[in-house]
Amino acid sequence: MGVALVGATATGKSAVAHRLALESSAGVEILCVDSMTVYRGMDLGTAKASEQKRREVSYHLLDLIEASEEFTVTQFQSAARDAADLVWSLGGSVLYVGGTGLYGRAVLDNFAVPQQYPEIRARLEARREDLPALYQELLLLDPVAASKMEPTNERRVLRALEVCLGSGQAFSSFGRGLRDYAHTRVVQIGFQVDFDVLDLRIEERFRAWMDQGLLDEVASLVQRGMSRTARQAVGYRELAEHVELGVDLEDCVRRAITQTRRLARRQRSWFGRDPRIIWVDTPDDALRHLDEVLQSPDGFVRD
Numbered sequence: 001m002g003v004a005l006v007g008a009t010a011t012g013k014s015a016v017a018h019r020l021a022l023e024s025s026a027g028v029e030i031l032c033v034d035s036m037t038v039y040r041g042m043d044l045g046t047a048k049a050s051e052q053k054r055r056e057v058s059y060h061l062l063d064l065i066e067a068s069e070e071f072t073v074t075q076f077q078s079a080a081r082d083a084a085d086l087v088w089s090l091g092g093s094v095l096y097v098g099g100t101g102l103y104g105r106a107v108l109d110n111f112a113v114p115q116q117y118p119e120i121r122a123r124l125e126a127r128r129e130d131l132p133a134l135y136q137e138l139l140l141l142d143p144v145a146a147s148k149m150e151p152t153n154e155r156r157v158l159r160a161l162e163v164c165l166g167s168g169q170a171f172s173s174f175g176r177g178l179r180d181y182a183h184t185r186v187v188q189i190g191f192q193v194d195f196d197v198l199d200l201r202i203e204e205r206f207r208a209w210m211d212q213g214l215l216d217e218v219a220s221l222v223q224r225g226m227s228r229t230a231r232q233a234v235g236y237r238e239l240a241e242h243v244e245l246g247v248d249l250e251d252c253v254r255r256a257i258t259q260t261r262r263l264a265r266r267q268r269s270w271f272g273r274d275p276r277i278i279w280v281d282t283p284d285d286a287l288r289h290l291d292e293v294l295q296s297p298d299g300f301v302r303d
Helices: 013-023 051-056 073-089 101-108 118-125 128-141 143-147 154-167 171-179 195-212 214-224 236-245 249-272 283-294
Strands: 002-006 028-032 093-098 187-191 278-280
Touching: 002 013, 002 101, 002 283, 013 028, 013 051, 013 093, 013 283, 028 073, 073 093, 073 101, 093 101, 093 283, 101 249, 118 128, 118 154, 128 143, 128 154, 143 154, 143 171, 154 171, 187 283, 195 214, 195 249, 214 236, 236 249, 278 283
Parallel strands: 002 093, 002 187, 028 093, 187 278
Antiparallel strands: none
């Protein structure tokens, strides 16, 4: 059996999932669908389940790799399949929980994800100062992809070119899976909170993390080395500027809070496009819907 709980950061998904796993008779184990909880040492700022919670409930896909290493959607997709197969082989039920939409789609819809091409990426990054010329190359290779991004969006231009050159296929050809909301046997429950409440909760949570030692956590990670992907984590990215460059700490904290609020809106928008998601507004409603799915054939995800 399996079901997914999705939604923006700080909505309270993790608390709902943990409670369900404790109370359900379906043998629920949690698969964390998050692009940053895979990194060891990135704990506070990712709201990773504590050691105590992990003793109470089985969690998967946490602490898979060092923060100094790169991690891709494809690697996550493979790890999630292995974790789900393990839970099912032991007779348990899978509860996917997270706000990283792309990772969730890759796992639940099982679509092809373009590979990484490090050598090509390195050559393109060496030319990043001439972004207009790179964008013109993308226009020639994949006008569809180029038309859907700003010419000044360096990250997207480089990634699209990397895939075009490395795979020999248009980058836009890989996006069809994202636009196709096909039937899936995994029922998705979306948990949403009003943005006024969410914005306040995001600030309170981040400042609580600071009191608990988030800055020390970031400093330790910076000292050991952080990969490009790990540095994308909101909160870590801003605090790293204080650690490495001496940027005013309160300015970094305020920017981290602002960026987290923006992230929440992007996540809501991402999930809002998926017509398959059943939306609920309270923890009790989320628990009820999740348990109903787990107790019915609708939650069965194996062929």
